[in-house]
Amino acid sequence: MSHARTLVQQDLAHWLDEVLSQPMPASTVAFHVNLYETEESVLVELMGTSSFSAGANPETDYWPGDATFYTDEYRFEIPFGVAGAAWPEWLETSKDMVRSYLCDGKNAARLRDSQGVGIGFCDGDMYVLWPEAKA
Structure with missing residues (x-):
């Protein structure tokens, strides 16, 4: 992992x-x-939800x-230099970073104690991060 990504x-x-x-x-x-x-980065926003359903296939149905609630204007920025060259890399980088937090983040238990955690671009596919999708 690069120093910048760390x-x-x-x-x-x-x-x-x-x-x-x-x-x-x-x-x-x-x-x-x-x-x-954005023009130079991927913005990350956390929202709470009142329900969670991964669907029969969490890779396509979630x-x-x-x-x-939303973090609204209080968003986190991942520069493209860290996120990658195109949206598939941005998505994977973001998923990896949030998964890492789920494993050992200070307040990760709040996420893990919920019914689920998902991720995705607002105008794209959504993916389940927690509980981990079963293959």
Whole structure:
């Protein structure tokens, strides 16, 4: 892992620590990571959802439930120099970074104790990160 990626991973962990330490609506039962493309980076937004259903095939059927909260304008930025050259790499980098947080992040238990965690670009496919999809 490059030094730049390590630093961004650490910064993402601090951002998630802060977001997940805040009070959340009681109706929040799951989480979804929205990804947005900008001219120079991928923006990461965390949202809580009131439901979670991975579907029969989590690789194709998952869709986040109704939002209970968003981090809105408080988004995290992954520069393209770290995320990769094109959207498939951006998605994989983002998935890897969030999976890493799920394993050992300070407040990762809040995510793991939920019904599920998903990720995806707002205008693209969505993927289940937790519980880990079974092959």
